[in-house]
Amino acid sequence: MTTVIQIGLGPLGQQIGRYITDKNEIKTVAAIDINNDLKGRDFGELISEKPSGVLIQNTIEEALQNLPKKPDAAILTTVSSIQKLESQIENIAKHGIPIVSTCEELSYPWEENPESSNRIDTICKKYNIACIGTGVNPGFLMDYLPSVLSSVCKDVESIVVERFQDATPRRIPFQQKIGAGLDLKAFKAKELTGTLRHVGLKESVYFLANSIGFKLDNVTEDLQPVIAEDLINVPSMDIKKGDARGVEQISHGYINGDCKIKMHFKAAIGEPRSFDRVTIKGVPSFVSEIDTGVNGDIATCAITINSVKSILKASSGLHTMATIPVPGYIN
Numbered sequence: 001m002t003t004v005i006q007i008g009l010g011p012l013g014q015q016i017g018r019y020i021t022d023k024n025e026i027k028t029v030a031a032i033d034i035n036n037d038l039k040g041r042d043f044g045e046l047i048s049e050k051p052s053g054v055l056i057q058n059t060i061e062e063a064l065q066n067l068p069k070k071p072d073a074a075i076l077t078t079v080s081s082i083q084k085l086e087s088q089i090e091n092i093a094k095h096g097i098p099i100v101s102t103c104e105e106l107s108y109p110w111e112e113n114p115e116s117s118n119r120i121d122t123i124c125k126k127y128n129i130a131c132i133g134t135g136v137n138p139g140f141l142m143d144y145l146p147s148v149l150s151s152v153c154k155d156v157e158s159i160v161v162e163r164f165q166d167a168t169p170r171r172i173p174f175q176q177k178i179g180a181g182l183d184l185k186a187f188k189a190k191e192l193t194g195t196l197r198h199v200g201l202k203e204s205v206y207f208l209a210n211s212i213g214f215k216l217d218n219v220t221e222d223l224q225p226v227i228a229e230d231l232i233n234v235p236s237m238d239i240k241k242g243d244a245r246g247v248e249q250i251s252h253g254y255i256n257g258d259c260k261i262k263m264h265f266k267a268a269i270g271e272p273r274s275f276d277r278v279t280i281k282g283v284p285s286f287v288s289e290i291d292t293g294v295n296g297d298i299a300t301c302a303i304t305i306n307s308v309k310s311i312l313k314a315s316s317g318l319h320t321m322a323t324i325p326v327p328g329y330i331n
Contacts, residue, residue, distance in 0.1 A: 008078035009033040030063040076101040104200035106133025108207035121318040130314035136299035138200035147211035156282040226268040
């Protein structure tokens, strides 16, 4: 039985906790959140109304003091910013516990956040633990998956990766992150603060480029609102005509002025068709498409859990999905 400590008990952490309760090979033995209102509450009752005997604590020290031994790994579901994550990683690492995090900027951080990346790698090696940032996207659909698909190619000239999704069934925090329901002025204001966007698109470009040996000399990113053409009513919100129903982001990776990698992400309430598609131009050229797309909330929770055993087998340091043993379904 693999044991984990869960840190960060928002909607994502709670959903991961529920999924773990259905597993035979993995168990949550400790839970942490900085919310004082959760301290002392039974984690099982929080996620499923079934007592588990695991009482939520505010610090890792409190959570570990009553355990017979430290957990095998930590699942960290707190922030998207790698800079805000640094101290959290160090606090876990000093207890000798490997880490699987859902921080988007941690998925391939060396180009966008080199100083934080090096510090985290140094921390992990100091305490002899492995750490990874993963999720459905970044972490799988727009980076790891196309890198695997490229393995059947003799030559690769360029790769286009598209993820279009109807955000109606997604978590409300995700809908808020993509600006659904905002008027265009409010959308622009949030965009300027950096709080409104799909986090990790450039990280996916750099991950894929590194995996296939492309030395990019320029990476661009463009973000635009997806405008509602009519009034939209969904359970979570009402969206007026002319307001944003989501976001569209496109990132390009260039070599000598030629676009070698294109990432096209679009998530919006009421999007007519969801799909994930990888188009490889090379030898052979082909298109691989997942019709209806992969549900982001389910898949992020699943890949986070399923990466635990892989991180336990990895060498110390900061990893990517390309440098750990291939994850697989944990029963």
